[in-house]
Amino acid sequence: MVEKVLERVDGELDRSIDRLFDLxxxxxxxxxPAYKDDCRAxxxxxxxxxAEIGFEASLRDTEGHPMVVGHAGRGQPGPHVLxxxxxxxxxxxPLELWETPPFEPRRAKSADGRDIIVARGAxxxxxxxxxxxxxxxxxxxxxxxxxLPVTVLLEGEEECGSRSLExxxxxxxxxxxxxxxxxxxxxxxxxxxxxxxxxxxGLLLEEVIVxxxxxxxxxxxxxxxxxxxxxxxxxIVAGLHGEGGRVMVPGFYDGVGELxxxxxxxWDGLGFDEAKFLADIGLRAAAGEADRGVLEKxxxxxxxxxNGIIGGYTGEGSKTVIPAKASAKFSFRLVGDQDPVKxxxxxxxxxxxxxxxxxxxxxxxxxxxxxxxxxxxGPCFEAARKGLADEFGRDxxxxxxxxxxxxxxxxxxxxxxxxxLVGFALDDDRIHSxxxxxxxxxxxxxxxxxxxxxxxxxxxxxx
Amino acid sequence: MVEKVLERVDGELDRSIDRLFDLxxxxxxxxxPAYKDDCRAxxxxxxxxxAEIGFEASLRDTEGHPMVVGHAGRGQPGPHVLxxxxxxxxxxxPLELWETPPFEPRRAKSADGRDIIVARGAxxxxxxxxxxxxxxxxxxxxxxxxxLPVTVLLEGEEECGSRSLExxxxxxxxxxxxxxxxxxxxxxxxxxxxxxxxxxxGLLLEEVIVxxxxxxxxxxxxxxxxxxxxxxxxxIVAGLHGEGGRVMVPGFYDGVGELxxxxxxxWDGLGFDEAKFLADIGLRAAAGEADRGVLEKxxxxxxxxxNGIIGGYTGEGSKTVIPAKASAKFSFRLVGDQDPVKxxxxxxxxxxxxxxxxxxxxxxxxxxxxxxxxxxxGPCFEAARKGLADEFGRDxxxxxxxxxxxxxxxxxxxxxxxxxLVGFALDDDRIHSxxxxxxxxxxxxxxxxxxxxxxxxxxxxxx
Numbered sequence: 001m002v003e004k005v006l007e008r009v010d011g012e013l014d015r016s017i018d019r020l021f022d023l024x025x026x027x028x029x030x031x032x033p034a035y036k037d038d039c040r041a042x043x044x045x046x047x048x049x050x051a052e053i054g055f056e057a058s059l060r061d062t063e064g065h066p067m068v069v070g071h072a073g074r075g076q077p078g079p080h081v082l083x084x085x086x087x088x089x090x091x092x093x094p095l096e097l098w099e100t101p102p103f104e105p106r107r108a109k110s111a112d113g114r115d116i117i118v119a120r121g122a123x124x125x126x127x128x129x130x131x132x133x134x135x136x137x138x139x140x141x142x143x144x145x146x147x148l149p150v151t152v153l154l155e156g157e158e159e160c161g162s163r164s165l166e167x168x169x170x171x172x173x174x175x176x177x178x179x180x181x182x183x184x185x186x187x188x189x190x191x192x193x194x195x196x197x198x199x200x201x202g203l204l205l206e207e208v209i210v211x212x213x214x215x216x217x218x219x220x221x222x223x224x225x226x227x228x229x230x231x232x233x234x235x236i237v238a239g240l241h242g243e244g245g246r247v248m249v250p251g252f253y254d255g256v257g258e259l260x261x262x263x264x265x266x267w268d269g270l271g272f273d274e275a276k277f278l279a280d281i282g283l284r285a286a287a288g289e290a291d292r293g294v295l296e297k298x299x300x301x302x303x304x305x306x307n308g309i310i311g312g313y314t315g316e317g318s319k320t321v322i323p324a325k326a327s328a329k330f331s332f333r334l335v336g337d338q339d340p341v342k343x344x345x346x347x348x349x350x351x352x353x354x355x356x357x358x359x360x361x362x363x364x365x366x367x368x369x370x371x372x373x374x375x376x377x378g379p380c381f382e383a384a385r386k387g388l389a390d391e392f393g394r395d396x397x398x399x400x401x402x403x404x405x406x407x408x409x410x411x412x413x414x415x416x417x418x419x420x421l422v423g424f425a426l427d428d429d430r431i432h433s434x435x436x437x438x439x440x441x442x443x444x445x446x447x448x449x450x451x452x453x454x455x456x457x458x459x460x461x462x463x
Numbered sequence: 464m465v466e467k468v469l470e471r472v473d474g475e476l477d478r479s480i481d482r483l484f485d486l487x488x489x490x491x492x493x494x495x496p497a498y499k500d501d502c503r504a505x506x507x508x509x510x511x512x513x514a515e516i517g518f519e520a521s522l523r524d525t526e527g528h529p530m531v532v533g534h535a536g537r538g539q540p541g542p543h544v545l546x547x548x549x550x551x552x553x554x555x556x557p558l559e560l561w562e563t564p565p566f567e568p569r570r571a572k573s574a575d576g577r578d579i580i581v582a583r584g585a586x587x588x589x590x591x592x593x594x595x596x597x598x599x600x601x602x603x604x605x606x607x608x609x610x611l612p613v614t615v616l617l618e619g620e621e622e623c624g625s626r627s628l629e630x631x632x633x634x635x636x637x638x639x640x641x642x643x644x645x646x647x648x649x650x651x652x653x654x655x656x657x658x659x660x661x662x663x664x665g666l667l668l669e670e671v672i673v674x675x676x677x678x679x680x681x682x683x684x685x686x687x688x689x690x691x692x693x694x695x696x697x698x699i700v701a702g703l704h705g706e707g708g709r710v711m712v713p714g715f716y717d718g719v720g721e722l723x724x725x726x727x728x729x730w731d732g733l734g735f736d737e738a739k740f741l742a743d744i745g746l747r748a749a750a751g752e753a754d755r756g757v758l759e760k761x762x763x764x765x766x767x768x769x770n771g772i773i774g775g776y777t778g779e780g781s782k783t784v785i786p787a788k789a790s791a792k793f794s795f796r797l798v799g800d801q802d803p804v805k806x807x808x809x810x811x812x813x814x815x816x817x818x819x820x821x822x823x824x825x826x827x828x829x830x831x832x833x834x835x836x837x838x839x840x841g842p843c844f845e846a847a848r849k850g851l852a853d854e855f856g857r858d859x860x861x862x863x864x865x866x867x868x869x870x871x872x873x874x875x876x877x878x879x880x881x882x883x884l885v886g887f888a889l890d891d892d893r894i895h896s897x898x899x900x901x902x903x904x905x906x907x908x909x910x911x912x913x914x915x916x917x918x919x920x921x922x923x924x925x926x
Contacts, residue, residue, distance in 0.1 A: 031780030091782060094679070160780050187684075201683065205781040214745025216557070218895040219768045219794045220664065220866025221650075224760030225741065225749035230769045230791075231700060237693065238701035278688065282677025282787075284821040286688035297687030305682045306693045307784050308775035313792060317494030317623050318668040318829035319554055320794050320866075321770050321895050324745075328693070329776065331682045331783050358747040366781035403683025403783075432681040432784050 001143075002455045008138045009447045016134045016447065017107070017117070017440075019049065023087070023126050024105040024119040030065055030088035031160035039065040039156045042087040046129075046154050053137040054145065055152065060172075062164030065156030069175070071149075072136070078148030078458035079179035079380065082417070084407050085129025086158035086185065089121035090432045097434035107440070114191070115440035124431035127438035128184045128423055129154060131446030138451060147458045151178055155407065158185070161205065161367030162406040169414035177415045180380040182453070184446075185405050186423035189270065189397035191439065194388040194449065196381070196396045197421035199299060199373040202334030203404035204343050205366035208236070208351055209327040212359050216312075219320040227359065229326040230311040236354050237306050237328060244290040247304045249350045255337030259300050267295050270397060280428060299400025303333040329366070333402060340368030369406045374418065379460045384420050387453030391445055396422075422453070464606075465918040471601045472910050479597045479910065480570070480580065480903075482512065486550070486589050487568040487582040493528055493551035494623035502528040502619050505550040509592075509617050516600040517608065518615060523635075525627035528619030532638070534612075535599070541611030541921035542642035542843065545880070547870050548592025549621035549648065552584035553895045560897035570903070577654070578903035586892035590901035591647045592617060594887060594909030601914060610921045614641055618870065621648070624668060624830025625869040632877035640878045643843040645916070647909075648868050649886035652733065652860035654902065657851040657912065659844070659859045660884035662762060662836040665797030666867035667806050668829035671699070671814055672790040675822050679775075682783040690822065692789040693774040699817050700769050700791060707753040710767045712813045718800030722763050730758050733860060743891060762863025766796040792829070796865060803831030832869045837881065842923045847883050850916030854908055859885075885916070 009016075028042035029035040043059050043066045050057035055070030065088060092102035100106055105119035117127065132152070139146045153176060157164055169176060189195040212229040213222075242248040259267075274294040278286060288297050297303075311326025313319035332343055344365060351361050375381075376398060388396040401421070411417045424446035430436045472479075491505035492498040506522050506529045513520035518533035528551060555565035563569055568582035580590065595615070602609045616639060620627055632639060649660040675692040676685075705711040722730075737757040741749060751760050760766075774789025776782030795806055807828060814824050838844075839861060851859040864884070874880045887909035893899045 031782065032778055090784075091776065091778060093776060093778065093782075097678075159782075203683070203783070205783070207781070212746070215560075215893065216896040217744060218866065219766070219770060220666070220796060220864070221890065221894065222744065222761070223766040223768050223794070223796045223865055224751045224755075224764055225737075225757045226744060227746055227748075227750040228768055230772050231704070231750075234697040234700035234769070234772075237697035241694070274688075281680060281685065281689060282821070283675070283690055285690075285819060287690040287694075288687045292687075294688045298685070301687055303682070303686040305686050305691055305785055306697070306775070307682060307782055307786070308777045309693050309697075309789065310773050310777040312769070312771035313554065313556060314771045314773040314790075315495055315554060315556070318670070318792055318794070319494065319556075319622075319770055319895065320666070320668070321553075322768055323770070326772065327777075329781055331686070331781070333683060333686050356748060358745070401683070402686055403681065427684065430678065431684065432782065433679040 002451060005138050005142045005451050006448055008142045009134065009451060012138065013444060016130070017443070020117070020127060020130045020443070021105040023130065024121055025103055027103045028088045028156065029091050030157050032091060039088055043068050043154070043156055046087050049133055050152060053133070053140050060168065062168055064164045067156070067164070067168055068152070068154035070152040073146040073149045076146070076148045077461055079460055080149040080151070081457060082151045082153055082176060082178035082181045083132050084153050084155070084181055084183045085132065086125045086155040087129065088156045088159050089124065089126070090159050092120045092434070094434065099435055110437065116437040117440060117443065118435055118437045120436050122436050122438040123425045123429035124436065125158065125185050127443055128425060128446065131424060131443060132184055132450050134447045135450035135454065138447070139454065146454070148454060151176060163367070165407060165410050166414060169410055173415055177417060181411045181417050181419040183405060183408060183419045183421050184423050186401055186421045187425040187427060188423070188442070189399060191426055191441065192392065193394055194392045194396040195399045196384060197401045198376055198398050199400035200371060200405055200408060201402050202338065202340060202369045202371040204332040204334060204340040204368040205329070206344060206347055207327060207329045207364040207366060209325060209362040210355065210359060211325050213322070213324045216324050217322040219322050222322055226322050227356070229323050232355060232359055233309070233311065233326040233328055236351055237309070239354060240304050245288045247302070249304065249346050251342065251346045252302065255339060256302055257336045259296065266398060298402040300335050302335050302338055305331050307331050335371045338371065340370060344368060369404055369409055372409050372412070380420055380457065383456035383460060384422055384453050387456045388422065388449055390452050391449045422449070424449070465914060468601045468605045468914050469911050471605050472597065472914060475601065476907060479593070480906070483580070483590060483593045483906070484568045486593065487584055488566055490566045491551045491619065492554050493620050495554060502551055506531050506617070506619055509550050512596055513615060516596070516603045523631065525631055527627045530619070530627070530631055531617035533615040536609040536612045539608070539611045540924055542923055543612040543614070544920060545614045545616060545639060545641035545644045546595050547616050547618070547644055547646045548595065549588045549618040550592065551619045551622050552587065552589070553622050555583045555897070557897065562898055573900065579900040580903060580906065581898055581900045583899055585899050585901040586888045587894035587899065588621065588648050590906055591886055591888060591909065594906060595645070595647055595913050597910045598913035598917065601910070602917065610917060614639060621869070626830065628870060629873050629877060632873055636878055641880060644874045644880050644882040646868060646871060646882045646884050647886050649864055649884045650888040650890060651886070651905070652862060654889055654904065655855065656857055657855045657859040658862045659847060660864045661839055661861050662863040663834060663868055663871060664865050665801065665803060665832045665834040667795040667797060667803040667831040668792070669807060669810055670790060670792045670827040670829060672788060672825040673818065673822060674788050676785070676787045679787050680785040682785050685785055689785050690819070692786050695818060695822055696772070696774065696789040696791055699814055700772070702817060703767050708751045710765070712767065712809050714805065714809045715765065718802065719765055720799045722759065729861065761865040763798050765798050765801055768794050770794050796867070798834045801834065803833060807831060832867055832872055835872050835875070843883055843920060846919035846923060847885055847916050850919045851885065851912055853915050854912045885912070887912070
């Protein structure tokens, strides 16, 4: 029976791609208020797509961008699953590095000869969320209805801190609570090996604005005795990492545990190629903690990165100015029991301690979430494993993820619901970077994997 | 006889201000190619103004912005003087800090109750160059002609490295060579005390672009092992200054001498108020070399400042990116025999030495000039002293200047010509900063001082 649905997926693939392109054309950049209407348009597009395939779908307003909620398969046997994805995307800057405009999706060949789809959001997360919508569509077209109760929740603030998420879950708990959440925002182990993600790092986002003198100064007239805001900020950034790549914020490593031996063994068995990983991004040596491997640093060690800096004159040519202000954006990846609230306090104290008392620092918090990890047992987990193994002809790797997916913590906290993290992105998808892409095979196997997983979940019966 | 000219100046002052406002309305930002036409328009305006007051004036094309050259008073007795000013201005950024648009000049009252003119270029250098043009105009209107041979040279690249200057001087040496250059681009000691500047710091401008990874990376997917370009650049900026505020570039202090005792004594006698100087710019302690006084740091010590920095995401909100590139603009103020060519080499080596070998640094040179100092003797110097003392009722202070005026070195090198640096700016003019202003009294006394100085120069007779 599932074979017919899978055939339908393959037969309809070009039309599935067309629909994905429609969604990719909408510049739903959630962090920038200038794109508010585009975010709403993307939400509307998703709601319409859900309605078209038989979901009872609606846009739900929030203080930020709207949520999309859809329901189908009520009364069907099998566990009730909630699928989560996000329709918002990262800003495309730096624009000049895109080979073609970021919101004009195109098919192309990658350097290694694979078919790819290029656009902002192709992988993160529009391509991924469309794998599920297209699987649901194929079920509807072949079987008349999706074979188990499904709720779809699509968010529009994943790339800017997910501020509306917890209030929305709290206010709609009864409607949204399901037996398990299927979250599609993660990667495969490699192009041939599917993966289930079992650990996610947390995230703290902080912006700092340093003020030195009361105004910008001429470097001839004031250079020497005048304090330079960029210099102050550079001292802070440079001081964040100490010997051996350790982060110097006091208390930074509170709550960071060592990896259990069995997890370390499983990761060691993945055959991760550190040199290739680095070479792929143009590097020959790893940054960060000197005594840790690359995979461990990515999945289970905390970080502190500066994501943006600006101060003084940044146009063409030169300007002999001593800037009064300079600002930087920081992100902290958290693991274990690191507490984002405490971390923010420690970071702010660290910054203030490095400024003379006639300098000031302002702080802006852009969001924070703890790290999370999942149990790897139970019928839903087994259904996902089986669906992926059947589709790819090999077992899914059980991996960590360096990124943060705030929804997963919120599902647990607000709805007492566990998540299954299954995604089809690849490490070379250039998500958040120019020329983001999604492999056509990720898209196709993704759709087919959801068909198989839904089929396997249905077989569980109501839990 | 000169009294009639001075009366004319005062009677015509409102019209002089109107003319200055016309010039201030032209956004002649030389460093930004987008304002090329505005620079030409400002040059054209100056040439027309010179023609109107009896100069044989023309625009001279260069590889950059045009020069304006005018001649008058040929055949008159007295030394031949060349007046220099510049019609280009600094970019007005940050625009949002201007109380009114930078190129819409207005009269206002300062906080301390003085009449001021507010606009980009009001002081640096349009207001200053207009003091001379208005003095020449008054002579013409009262006496029919300027009383000695005068050449006017107005440059349009002073704020962006003066690249065309030396070739232009070399190509037009016969036409431009005079007995002395009068350069009006410096400040008074205070609002009541005129000054002649006898030392100028040199200037080296370098831009650095650091590249780490081959593309921007997601801080979740790559954070930990991935090198961050902003972090690399921050380490360089932070490492430029060491203990006691000394600049750590190897060889940086080569050619820096100690101040002669008599100069130090004269400066000490000026009664400079360090605390007030710092308080005026919102600071309570001086940066830079710990063992040097503020005036010494400003006039006779070298500096290294970062004038601009940018990297990663700098828009609203946050972006969890590890930037591949980051860049910064640096200015070095030079003194004594410091060599800008050698300095640039040393700086570049310093930067490269701080980067891992899989990081690259690109460099852009935006100009460089040695420091310069003048002899304080001779009839022209005495004429300037007398003119200023007569106008202000007190002796001119003989001061240093932390800024750089590349023309002065070029005049010496190319034309064997000494310069007299007399200007009427004030330290609180906010040149290069938002809300730049020029005191109305600077403008009026400036015009009247040039009338007196030209009159005193005429009395010398042909040298």
